[in-house]
Amino acid sequence: LSEQLNAYFDELDEAVLSEEEENQIVKELEPVMEYFEENMPKPIENVFGNNVPSGFMETAETINIGGDIILDKRDPENAVIISNLVREAKGLPPIEEEEVKVQNITRGFYSDRSGWFQGVKFWPGGKVKYRFDGPNNSQKNAIKQAMREWERVSDRKVHFSEYKNKRWNKFRWKVGLSQHVKITSKNDGSYATLGRKRWAYMNIDDFSQDTILHELGHVLGLMHEHQRPDRDDYILVNTEAAQNINGWSDSKIKNNYEKIGEKSYRWFLKNDIKATEQYDYQSIMHYPSQMFNGEYSIVRKDGKVSFYGRPVVGGYILSDLDKEFIKTLY
Numbered sequence: 001l002s003e004q005l006n007a008y009f010d011e012l013d014e015a016v017l018s019e020e021e022e023n024q025i026v027k028e029l030e031p032v033m034e035y036f037e038e039n040m041p042k043p044i045e046n047v048f049g050n051n052v053p054s055g056f057m058e059t060a061e062t063i064n065i066g067g068d069i070i071l072d073k074r075d076p077e078n079a080v081i082i083s084n085l086v087r088e089a090k091g092l093p094p095i096e097e098e099e100v101k102v103q104n105i106t107r108g109f110y111s112d113r114s115g116w117f118q119g120v121k122f123w124p125g126g127k128v129k130y131r132f133d134g135p136n137n138s139q140k141n142a143i144k145q146a147m148r149e150w151e152r153v154s155d156r157k158v159h160f161s162e163y164k165n166k167r168w169n170k171f172r173w174k175v176g177l178s179q180h181v182k183i184t185s186k187n188d189g190s191y192a193t194l195g196r197k198r199w200a201y202m203n204i205d206d207f208s209q210d211t212i213l214h215e216l217g218h219v220l221g222l223m224h225e226h227q228r229p230d231r232d233d234y235i236l237v238n239t240e241a242a243q244n245i246n247g248w249s250d251s252k253i254k255n256n257y258e259k260i261g262e263k264s265y266r267w268f269l270k271n272d273i274k275a276t277e278q279y280d281y282q283s284i285m286h287y288p289s290q291m292f293n294g295e296y297s298i299v300r301k302d303g304k305v306s307f308y309g310r311p312v313v314g315g316y317i318l319s320d321l322d323k324e325f326i327k328t329l330y
């Protein structure tokens with residue numbers, strides 16, 4: 001049924017439909033859509049309790065990593081990773097994926113059982129579908145430009161293609177029929193979900209290429225370089241300077257700059273593929289050094305400067321290691 005519905009919706013995307021015809025299709029989908037909206041899973045409250053692992057922050061609906069990586073607590077795709085983070089924090093042994101898989105894929109059309117990895121799920125075949133739900137034309141073009149860049153540096157191993165923002169595609173997103181990234185442009189910061197998700201989304205607030213490339217990196221499944229468990233061997237974070245520059249609260253600073261513990265981190269790796277061995281000061285996934293009163297928020301432990309006279313200039317362009325790594329992943 002999933003395949004047939006997807007094929008049908010693909011045809012609708014291609015077809016030239018009158019408003020009347022579109023309304024008729026939407027009318028038929030409406031009751032099913034309502035059913036799904038009423039039966040959406042509820043996020044579990046306070047999953048970590050007092051055992052919040054380093055590098056994580058919990059809100060009512062999400063678990064946030066490093067300020068802009070979102071794990072939606074309702075998303076069945078996050079069940080294994082969240083369960084094991086909690087168990088890890090409580091000193092319990094991890095559960096097997098098989099158990100969780102069966103428990104969580106019981107509803108509706110959701111029947112895709114492929115692509116289950118240890119933690120982050122990657123887009124099968126590197127094919128990422130997306131749908132704009134908000135951005136204007138120039139914002140869309142900026143996002144498409146960054147997508148073309150990721151495609152180019154990955155030697156086309158990743159590929160982005162668009163769904164129209166039609167009701168049947170919103171339906172596909174909601175029910176997990178065809179997983180794709182909903183792209184919005186709300187004014188509440190730039191953030192993204194991590195890897196392939198049932199409800200994958202990316203919000204862009206700042207439409208500069210560096211920000212979009214970074215958020216797309218999360219969409220593709222990439223974590224922050226500066227939150228690597230071994231980052232203390234390479235950088236020193238001056239949280240006071242970072243706080244003065246950004247005017248953030250203690251918890252926001254903590255969430256943005258804290259490293260992730262080695263045990264937690266392994267839930268974010270794909271099978272045996274580790275983060276690139278070499279520490280990458282210039283990764284698009286690294287926060288850059290900011291300066292306040294002559295003090296940098298991040299400095300290199302070896303005292304070197306990367307370029308432009310700043311200690312760490314990550315987060316601006318795709319580095320050589322970023323390009324290598326994306327080809328290893330996909």
Ligand SMILES: [Zn+2]
Nearest residue numbers: 066068069224
């Ligand atoms: Zn980020």
